Amino acid sequence: xxxxxxxxxxxxxxxxxISKAAGLSHIxxxxxxxxxxNMESRFGVKLFERSNKGVELTSEGRTILKHVETMLQSxxxxxxxxESFKMAKSIVIIDSYYNLSNSSIPIVLYNSKKHxxxxxxRLNNTAIDNxxxxxxxxxxxxxxxxxxxxxxxxxxxxxxxxxxxxVGPSNFNGPDSITGQDLSKYPFILLQDQFxxxxxxxxxxxxxxEHLPLNILFTVNTIDMARSSVLKGYGLSILPRVCIMDxxxxxxxxxxxxxxxxxxxxxxxxxxxxxxxxxxxFIDYVKRECKKIYNII
Numbered sequence: 001x002x003x004x005x006x007x008x009x010x011x012x013x014x015x016x017x018i019s020k021a022a023g024l025s026h027i028x029x030x031x032x033x034x035x036x037x038n039m040e041s042r043f044g045v046k047l048f049e050r051s052n053k054g055v056e057l058t059s060e061g062r063t064i065l066k067h068v069e070t071m072l073q074s075x076x077x078x079x080x081x082x083e084s085f086k087m088a089k090s091i092v093i094i095d096s097y098y099n100l101s102n103s104s105i106p107i108v109l110y111n112s113k114k115h116x117x118x119x120x121x122r123l124n125n126t127a128i129d130n131x132x133x134x135x136x137x138x139x140x141x142x143x144x145x146x147x148x149x150x151x152x153x154x155x156x157x158x159x160x161x162x163x164x165x166x167v168g169p170s171n172f173n174g175p176d177s178i179t180g181q182d183l184s185k186y187p188f189i190l191l192q193d194q195f196x197x198x199x200x201x202x203x204x205x206x207x208x209x210e211h212l213p214l215n216i217l218f219t220v221n222t223i224d225m226a227r228s229s230v231l232k233g234y235g236l237s238i239l240p241r242v243c244i245m246d247x248x249x250x251x252x253x254x255x256x257x258x259x260x261x262x263x264x265x266x267x268x269x270x271x272x273x274x275x276x277x278x279x280x281x282f283i284d285y286v287k288r289e290c291k292k293i294y295n296i297i
Contacts, residue, residue, distance in 0.1 A: 177257035187235030
């Protein structure tokens with residue numbers, strides 16, 4: 001089996017359609033069906049359930065898809081590296097947990113081009129569970145995460161300390177500080193992601209066993225949606241300060257103090273020992289510039 005076969009399998013799994021995947025690969029449906037049949041024969045398992053509505057992965061197919069995704073990412077990275085040699089440029093791929101991409105850290109990366117003009121820096125949104133695997137597999141070079149790595153072979157450095165803050169629209173006419181129990185008095189837009197804000201709120205109380213009521217208007221999974229909802233006056237939300245720093249400085253969002261509740265966290269830069277040797281000047285630059293952000297916030 002060649003890489004094109006795995007890419008066709010990936011396309012079929014993604015679009016749940018043999019005809020769409022065949023169109024992307026510019027081959028006939030019958031030829032693609034034969035490729036899938038050969039894969040099933042080679043692995044000795046059924047990859048798809050076929051119906052009039054399209055195709056669905058079997059449990060075996062879902063397992064194989066995880067490995068194929070990693071394989072294709074590694075292959076594409078290899079092609080990018082080869083191309084970078086031709087262009088006399090070095091590609092630096094940085095994985096970032098989705099909601100950290102909204103922070104001020106991309107500004108640091110943008111400014112770094114003045115000091116490292118030969119670097120082709122690419123910031124990718126990545127699920128938190130895939131970050132360490134991507135670095136270990138050399139799919140990415142660096143990663144931004146709010147968690148220390150579980151893999152002991154990886155190196156990391158703390159870029160900055162931040163906190164989750166309660167914010168409302170600029171015309172919020174409530175008190176400047178409230179208790180956790182007072183939150184129930186206001187419509188609340190919950191950022192439901194792996195920051196696990198609801199759980200953090202519960203544990204941050206003096207008596208974490210006491211139920212913390214929330215008047216949840218609706219739930220969103222990105223900072224952009226939560227921020228936009230607050231700006232429109234729909235309710236309050238709790239967001240990472242570093243991601244809304246401009247709004248706080250300009251006054252478009254108003255910070256409301258949560259009495260006796262601390263929601264601190266840290267942002268880390270992850271990398272392999274080999275990448276630290278190769279990119280130490282760039283990594284040290286990012287660390288220095290992020291300290292400047294910390295001094296602002």
